[in-house]
Amino acid sequence: MKRGALDSFFKPSEPKKLKYEAGTNKTTHASYPFAIPHLPAPFSEQLGFAPAVEGEPLNDQLDLDLVYYQPYIPSSIAPGVFEFLRQELPFYRVQYNMTRGGIQQVVNTPRFTTVFGVDETSRFTPNGSLVDTKSETPIEKYRYRCAPRPIPQCLEELKKITEGTTGETFNFCLVNYYVDGKDSISYHSDDERFLGPEPVIASFTLGVKRDFLMKHKPIAPKEGVVVKEPKGLKLPLGPGDMVLMRGKTQANWLHSIPKRASVDADKGRINITFRKAIVKSGTENYYQYNVGTGGVHKWDVGTKRMVLWAEASGSTSNGVQNGQ
Ligand SMILES: O=C(O)CCC(=O)C(=O)O
Ligand SMILES: [Fe+2]
Secondary structure: OOHHHHHHHHOOOOOOOOOOOOOOOEEOOOOOOOOEEOOOHHHHHHHOOOOOOOOEEEOOOOOOOEEEEOOOOOOOOHHHHHHHHHHHOOEEOOEEEEEEOOEEEEEEOOOEEEEEEOOOOEEEOOOOOEEEOOOOOEOOOOOOOOOOEOOOHHHHHHHHHHHHHHOOOOOEEEEEEEOOOOOOEEEEOOOOHHHOOOOOEEEEEEEOOEEEEEEEOOOOOEOOEOOOOOOOEEEEEOOOOEEEEOOOHHHHEEEEEOOOOOOOOOOOEEEEEEEOOOOHHHHHHHHHHHOOOOOOEEEEOOOOEEEEOOOOOOOOOOOEEEOO
16 A cells, blocks of 8 residues: 555545535625525536536427436536535425315425525516516515515526526526435426416426426316326436426426435435516415525534524424425
């Protein structure tokens, strides 16, 4: 064994180096709990090479219209961008009330979430104030039941590149953080009216690989003729991958990230979706279900966990159940 190798064998191992260094520039806004650093310059440079590969159309099934990039974000930066976003964004574990069978229940969202953006009826000026898109006048104080947050520069960079690739425009960025295999999102479609007909959604994966399942919605028999639904899909989404969902997909297909016993604790995954909401109700819905009214969480490098960043407000006791 060479001398150097022996030395490093006996040296106490140094703490793992972060895969990124945040610069000094940050996005600030009155609606943010804390400032969010800009994307480190080396990541911005490498994002210029996205998409890393050409997208593969997946449209050979009834009503399905996907483009699958495996990956979109270059593999040289995907781990660093994951670490950066996990560490620098505010996250929430949203609880909300729902009435099921006449009984009020508290629902726990089974993952961390956060959201930025505002629907098409408003826009942020460069100084961070909201104006009406048509009249350019400041929006009245009570237009929204929430305080919309501008998309921070770090996510805006990815949004711009995605818009360039897809020829679409987006005004919302939703982020999910799945701690481990116990976190999930159950079968649903993003077909709310506030997204308009045939919504286009770009969905990114960073961190650990998780299965993305899709199945067709039940097809009602017409004039006694039973049509069999097409077979389901399983996409093993890995770091940097992007799935573009468009056309009739949301109207006819459901998607989910199921729980997985095999995904270890400490193997997190980030999902980022870019969408376009056209009316005010979209803004209110997204903030209600992705920010909510509870405490802010932030990644703690030392303990490698999301920890409460500020005192949580409100408390829950009865009727807690797991949600979508
Ligand atoms: O995590 C994912 O890949 C899917 C997330 C999703 O479907 C959603 O946020 O609506
Ligand atoms: Fe979804």
